[in-house]
Amino acid sequence: MSIGRTLKGIYSSLDQSGFWRQVVHFGRPPTDRRDLGWITFRQAVLRECAVRAKTPLPRTELKDFCSLLVSAQPRIRPLPRNLYSPTWDESILLCSLVQQVRPRRILELGTFDGRTSVHLAENAPEAEVVTIELYPGEIPYFSGANRLGAVQTGRWIGHFDIENRVRQVIGDSGIIDLSSDGPFDFVFIDADHSYEAVIRDTSRVLPNLSPGGVVVWHDYSTTSGVTQALNELASGLPMLYVAGSSLVIHSASWTVGMTSAQMRESLAKTSGSAPS
Numbered sequence: 001m002s003i004g005r006t007l008k009g010i011y012s013s014l015d016q017s018g019f020w021r022q023v024v025h026f027g028r029p030p031t032d033r034r035d036l037g038w039i040t041f042r043q044a045v046l047r048e049c050a051v052r053a054k055t056p057l058p059r060t061e062l063k064d065f066c067s068l069l070v071s072a073q074p075r076i077r078p079l080p081r082n083l084y085s086p087t088w089d090e091s092i093l094l095c096s097l098v099q100q101v102r103p104r105r106i107l108e109l110g111t112f113d114g115r116t117s118v119h120l121a122e123n124a125p126e127a128e129v130v131t132i133e134l135y136p137g138e139i140p141y142f143s144g145a146n147r148l149g150a151v152q153t154g155r156w157i158g159h160f161d162i163e164n165r166v167r168q169v170i171g172d173s174g175i176i177d178l179s180s181d182g183p184f185d186f187v188f189i190d191a192d193h194s195y196e197a198v199i200r201d202t203s204r205v206l207p208n209l210s211p212g213g214v215v216v217w218h219d220y221s222t223t224s225g226v227t228q229a230l231n232e233l234a235s236g237l238p239m240l241y242v243a244g245s246s247l248v249i250h251s252a253s254w255t256v257g258m259t260s261a262q263m264r265e266s267l268a269k270t271s272g273s274a275p276s
């Protein structure tokens with residue numbers, strides 16, 4: 001049996017046993033080092049060192065950022081996550097931010113299994129969520145996971161009573177007309193992670209962002225495409241990197257040259273003023 005098959009077999013049995021629910025993520029090393037979370041933690045530390053050295057983005061520490069969101073009570077479902085989903089820390093941050101912004105219209109690029117679609121909808125009770133995912137046959141780098149039955153597009157959405165507020169759109173985020181559903185108050189960009197696609201998705205999202213609207217990118221620092229694209233865009237687009245996570249935030253109300261403290265302050269003031 002090849003190493004690839006063996007690894008897939010192990011992944012499959014771990015997934016089926018609910019193992020991934022146990023995985024602990026960075027910022028808090030698990031006490032049991034046999035837990036895969038320890039590896040994730042080590043990776044995060046190494047990644048953080050690398051990003052510290054070269055990111056041109058203003059940055060805020062996760063703890064400073066979270067202290068701004070003390071009033072938030074993020075609602076997180078204990079849905080199993082896999083290597084492509086936001087970590088628990090990132091989900092908490094994302095949900096807190098959504099509660100802070102109180103969006104009416106949310107866009108997610110890259111539905112995957114719908115874990116984050118559920119989180120976005122449940123933390124913005126007044127919002128309509130549009131989430132875009134490729135046709136199943138076109139999904140590029142998840143075909144292995146699909147063969148294992150680990151991923152069914154948006155499979156979690158139907159399990160909760162947010163179902164009628166979440167609209168799944170099947171298609172390419174680089175082609176689908178975003179203007180018909182916009183403008184959006186909150187956008188989560190997490191589809192194709194190549195440099196070209198991130199530049200493209202970002203340039204398509206920005207004109208469809210409401211005044212004061214917020215964009216969050218996932219996988220900055222964990223994937224070279226997202227990292228390169230955002231590093232490049234940072235010269236003309238105000239962005240805040242939340243260190244200790246792979247999230248980068250932009251608000252339409254920010255201007256280039258703002259400090260990270262000013263950006264955090266502006267997000268804190270966003271509270272209770274839903275943009276649209």
Ligand SMILES: C[S@@+](CC[C@H](N)C(=O)[O-])C[C@H]1O[C@@H](n2cnc3c(N)ncnc32)[C@H](O)[C@@H]1O
Pocket residue numbers: 084085086108109110111112113114115116117132133134139140142171172173174190191192193
């Ligand atoms: C990292 S996963 C998304 C994870 C999900 N947002 C979450 O938080 O759980 C990226 C997803 O984007 C999808 N994708 C890749 N390229 C895409 C494109 N051009 N248009 C729409 N979806 C795309 C992939 O098939 C994959 O399911």
